[in-house]
Amino acid sequence: MSVDAVAEAAGRTSGAVYAHFGSKQGLLVALLDEWRHSLVSVIAEAFAHAPSLDERLRAVATSVIVHPSEETSRLLALEREVARLAGRDRPIAAALRARSAEAHSRMARGFAAWMESGLVPRGDPGTVAGAFRALVLGLELQQRLGPVLDVEQVAAMLTLVVGGGAGPPVGRVASRTAPPAIERTRSA
Secondary structure, eight states: OOHHHHHHHHTSOHHHHHHHHSSHHHHHHHHHHHTTTHHHHHHHHHHHTOOSHHHHHHHHIIIIIISOOHHHHHHHHHHHHHHHHHTTOHHHHHHHHHHHHHHHHHHHHHHHHHHHHTSSOOOOHHHHHHHHHHHHHHHHHHHHHSSOOOHHHHHHHHHHHHTOSSSOOTTOOSOSSOOOOOOOOOOO
8 A cells, every 4th residue: 555545545645645644654543543443343243133143153254254345355454454564663563452452352341241141151251352353363364365164164163262162162261170181093
């Protein structure tokens, strides 16, 4: 993305863009402020229209990972680009950390409400939120690169993270006993 391209799209000169934002980094920080909760908002919207846990997770699988809208695809591409730039630029990294903390907090509150209502087993909502967001972003990237995932596969993976499947959600230990030893078999 170049400042010239942004200026042209906005009907301004690149000098006007620099005068307003100070730098390309300033423009990206302003963009982050504008899109502060965008990925979480897309996920929350998918949750809002589905009554059951399975339907909510299937909606996320569909609208964010397997068949995202053009707007959602652009948003996720921006997330990756800004994360890449944050590795080299302190102001962008600071803005991204703040945005990420707010998004994480919002998601954790949502999972806490689900746990409180009994929709999913109790666990640590912050851990579940972090794992859920990481899985969504990772699966979306995998979907872009291939192989192609289907909605049911993705929904099943999301279900495991929130504890809607056979086990507890991430961040909750089922028991304090050690896992059973794995026996090795000898090849004949």
